[in-house]
Amino acid sequence: MNTSPPRSLHQVPGRPSPTLEDLALAAGVSRSTASRAINGGDRVSPEARAAVDRAVADLGYIPNRAARSLVTRRTSSIALVIPEPDVRVMMDPFFAVVITGITEALRETDVQLVLLMSRTGDDSARTLRYLRGGHVDGAIVVSHHRADSWARSLSETGLPTIFIGRPWDTASDVTYVDTDNEGGGRLAARHLAGIGRRRLATVAGPADMTAAVDRLRGWQAGLRDAGLPEGPVVHADFTTDGAAAAARQLLTDHPDVDGIFAASDLMALGVLEAVHASGRTVPGDIALMGYDNHAVAGTASTPLTSITQSIMQMAVRAGAMLLEEIEAPGSHPEPVVYSTELVERASTMVAPRASAVKA
Amino acid sequence: MNTSPPRSLHQVPGRPSPTLEDLALAAGVSRSTASRAINGGDRVSPEARAAVDRAVADLGYIPNRAARSLVTRRTSSIALVIPEPDVRVMMDPFFAVVITGITEALRETDVQLVLLMSRTGDDSARTLRYLRGGHVDGAIVVSHHRADSWARSLSETGLPTIFIGRPWDTASDVTYVDTDNEGGGRLAARHLAGIGRRRLATVAGPADMTAAVDRLRGWQAGLRDAGLPEGPVVHADFTTDGAAAAARQLLTDHPDVDGIFAASDLMALGVLEAVHASGRTVPGDIALMGYDNHAVAGTASTPLTSITQSIMQMAVRAGAMLLEEIEAPGSHPEPVVYSTELVERASTMVAPRASAVKA
DNA sequence: AGGAACCGTGGGAGCGCTCTCACTCCGTGG
DNA sequence: CCACGGAGTGAGAGCGCTCCCACGGTTCCT
Numbered sequence: 001m002n003t004s005p006p007r008s009l010h011q012v013p014g015r016p017s018p019t020l021e022d023l024a025l026a027a028g029v030s031r032s033t034a035s036r037a038i039n040g041g042d043r044v045s046p047e048a049r050a051a052v053d054r055a056v057a058d059l060g061y062i063p064n065r066a067a068r069s070l071v072t073r074r075t076s077s078i079a080l081v082i083p084e085p086d087v088r089v090m091m092d093p094f095f096a097v098v099i100t101g102i103t104e105a106l107r108e109t110d111v112q113l114v115l116l117m118s119r120t121g122d123d124s125a126r127t128l129r130y131l132r133g134g135h136v137d138g139a140i141v142v143s144h145h146r147a148d149s150w151a152r153s154l155s156e157t158g159l160p161t162i163f164i165g166r167p168w169d170t171a172s173d174v175t176y177v178d179t180d181n182e183g184g185g186r187l188a189a190r191h192l193a194g195i196g197r198r199r200l201a202t203v204a205g206p207a208d209m210t211a212a213v214d215r216l217r218g219w220q221a222g223l224r225d226a227g228l229p230e231g232p233v234v235h236a237d238f239t240t241d242g243a244a245a246a247a248r249q250l251l252t253d254h255p256d257v258d259g260i261f262a263a264s265d266l267m268a269l270g271v272l273e274a275v276h277a278s279g280r281t282v283p284g285d286i287a288l289m290g291y292d293n294h295a296v297a298g299t300a301s302t303p304l305t306s307i308t309q310s311i312m313q314m315a316v317r318a319g320a321m322l323l324e325e326i327e328a329p330g331s332h333p334e335p336v337v338y339s340t341e342l343v344e345r346a347s348t349m350v351a352p353r354a355s356a357v358k359a
Numbered sequence: 360m361n362t363s364p365p366r367s368l369h370q371v372p373g374r375p376s377p378t379l380e381d382l383a384l385a386a387g388v389s390r391s392t393a394s395r396a397i398n399g400g401d402r403v404s405p406e407a408r409a410a411v412d413r414a415v416a417d418l419g420y421i422p423n424r425a426a427r428s429l430v431t432r433r434t435s436s437i438a439l440v441i442p443e444p445d446v447r448v449m450m451d452p453f454f455a456v457v458i459t460g461i462t463e464a465l466r467e468t469d470v471q472l473v474l475l476m477s478r479t480g481d482d483s484a485r486t487l488r489y490l491r492g493g494h495v496d497g498a499i500v501v502s503h504h505r506a507d508s509w510a511r512s513l514s515e516t517g518l519p520t521i522f523i524g525r526p527w528d529t530a531s532d533v534t535y536v537d538t539d540n541e542g543g544g545r546l547a548a549r550h551l552a553g554i555g556r557r558r559l560a561t562v563a564g565p566a567d568m569t570a571a572v573d574r575l576r577g578w579q580a581g582l583r584d585a586g587l588p589e590g591p592v593v594h595a596d597f598t599t600d601g602a603a604a605a606a607r608q609l610l611t612d613h614p615d616v617d618g619i620f621a622a623s624d625l626m627a628l629g630v631l632e633a634v635h636a637s638g639r640t641v642p643g644d645i646a647l648m649g650y651d652n653h654a655v656a657g658t659a660s661t662p663l664t665s666i667t668q669s670i671m672q673m674a675v676r677a678g679a680m681l682l683e684e685i686e687a688p689g690s691h692p693e694p695v696v697y698s699t700e701l702v703e704r705a706s707t708m709v710a711p712r713a714s715a716v717k718a
Numbered sequence: 719a720g721g722a723a724c725c726g727t728g729g730g731a732g733c734g735c736t737c738t739c740a741c742t743c744c745g746t747g748g
Numbered sequence: 749c750c751a752c753g754g755a756g757t758g759a760g761a762g763c764g765c766t767c768c769c770a771c772g773g774t775t776c777c778t
Binding site for chain 4: 029069071
Binding site for chain 2: 017062063064065066067069070075077080090091092093095096097099100103107110112113114115116117119123126129130132133134135240269295296299300301
């Protein structure tokens with residue numbers, strides 16, 4: 001016989017937490033009834049339920065998730081998958097808002113959010129293993145680059161999945177939420193054309209990101225609508241420095257442009273720098289627009305006209321949709337696309353020099 | 360009788376994932392041996408191990424975490440607790456870096472990061488329940504306000520916990536990592552004094568946050584060191600607008616100040632605005648410093664001198680320390696404090712007007 | 719040569735929970 | 749009056765895993 005208590009190697013000192021058995025004993029019912037009472041089953045008499053409730057409070061009973069999960073095959077947790085997040089990408093307020101939004105959708109639920117960031121290809125294999133290992137009930141994937149084949153891989157596992165941002169591979173029945181990047185691009189073109197600019201150019205984002213491609217497509221459509229030529233297009237990598245370099249080239253090749261649409265505010269900052277460095281003014285010589293309505297858009301030396309999109313709303317929706325699909329598998333909700341709006345600031349306003357511009 | 364197969368309510372269609380039993384069968388060993396091989400136990404013959412490895416690959420075996428967790432009482436996951444995170448706080452790049460850093464510390468481990476954001480008091484009770492429920496092996500708490508009593512509550516549960524940012528309640532044996540806010544404040548005072556400013560004021564952060572208090576203490580110590588008077592102190596809430604208001608008041612009450620230290624870059628932006636609005640120039644009339652070396656410090660209309668702190672390094676360390684403490688409970692590591700550095704930019708440089716300032 | 723000390727192995731118990739099934743106790747209808 | 753069904757309950761199996769223990773086979777020491 002073993003005399004020493006058979007404790008596992010890592011055990012929090014204090015008293016062991018009460019089990020369902022203890023609870024049942026305290027409540028004077030069977031384990032089964034206690035379980036039913038706890039899970040809100042409807043085959044429990046009011047008295048039994050009350051007794052259990054009291055015992056829960058007395059004992060400070062907390063169900064063991066592992067045990068529950070073992071039999072139900074549900075984990076009450078979902079994953080937020082962020083493929084290849086270099087720090088720079090992570091710093092984007094976008095992620096903060098996405099995380100906050102999902103968390104918002106999850107409150108009132110006991111579902112927890114597990115963060116899965118897979119940097120290298122090696123890592124992403126592990127991530128995929130984790131996901132198909134049944135360790136989460138569903139996943140929200142922040143879709144980014146054309147390269148990552150998350151859409152296909154995940155849909156194969158049958159794990160309920162929602163994409164934030166339209167994935168490349170829309171062919172399959174993937175569900176996603178997104179903002180209307182195309183509409184936003186169109187708004188930008190319409191606005192710049194509307195204030196009388198005629199020689200318009202854009203600093204687009206990377207060609208392997210749907211958001212960038214969609215904004216560009218919308219921009220070009222908007223130009224067509226306004227009867228303007230398609231104008232020069234240069235691509236940059238959504239960073240300030242990258243955009244500055246691209247804009248320098250643009251200004252050299254097309255010295256006559258009078259309006260530029262940068263596909264992100266951070267890039268617009270770079271464009272602003274390049275425009276100033278070339279001796280031109282904003283908005284005097286060149287009207288400039290950004291996208292995202294990032295905080296910096298308001299604080300830039302010339303506050304930037306930009307396009308807002310309710311990322312928070314989108315993230316909350318994504319969370320809610322995932323919960324729905326977990327609850328009722330097979331229901332493949334339609335993709336949801338949120339509209340965008342234009343926010344006008346000094347960078348596209350002609351007359352008054354920026355002075356008292358407050359958010 | 361129910362004729363339909365007795366499946367649990369939510370079951371992924373595909374074939375059920377192989378269990379350890381299946382694995383053992385395929386490898387031609389017992390379940391015990393398979394388990395040992397998988398967990399890297401040392402009592403396994405090379406042949407057996409190889410057979411198991413092969414079977415793992417063949418079957419695509421993934422251990423069931425719930426079952427494992429049930430018996431080991433380990434969950435292979437840790438929590439990142441963010442008390443009362445309003446969206447504004449979340450947008451701070453600080454969190455992005457913290458998350459990235461912790462994730463970095465966790466790779467090469469199969470430990471997962473669970474995000475616990477508790478907004479309301481009600482929420483925080485749930486969070487605490489979750490933590491003491493044994494659902495995670497440890498926690499990293501981003502410490503913020505004096506009010507939240509996380510330090511005490513958690514240390515009572517015995518759950519391994521690391522604080523990021525010195526908690527208020529240092530009395531107990533809490534382990535934390537932090538940056539040297541006091542040293543940073545001192546650096547700021549020394550720098551402004553060093554460039555010849557004599558009438559110095561500070562826009563400090565909220566008095567209920569240790570980071571703010573420490574920076575202020577350091578600042579005041581630095582002034583003393585330099586033989587300067589303690590000068591005016593106004594408090595703001597780490598936001599741009601709040602600081603702008605505070606600075607306006609400051610400039611009214613003390614029109615002769617020639618140097619201001621704002622305890623964050625975002626606040627420095629507000630101060631900058633107020634200084635300009637009062638018709639003064641930076642750095643001509645007033646030398647201005649921020650703190651954090653936030654991205655905006657470089658992109659502001661007058662690039663801001665600031666204090667850098669390696670939050671990434673701190674976060675990685677926090678993750679590593681937590682893993683250590685989980686591995687070897689009882690080892691209470693000493694708090695770690697990372698040093699800070701000054702980054703000089705136009706806002707404290709006298710002669711040349713800001714023009715070609717590049718990061 | 720005999721025992722101790724090991725090694726690699728397999729059997730079995732049991733972690734805390736849910737869920738099926740059987741059972742009792744009613745009320746209801748034939 | 750007895751069969752019947754439903755509501756409330758409890759016993760028991762079993763989810764997939766780890767870990768303790770017992771067992772045969774070496775090797776090493778006495």
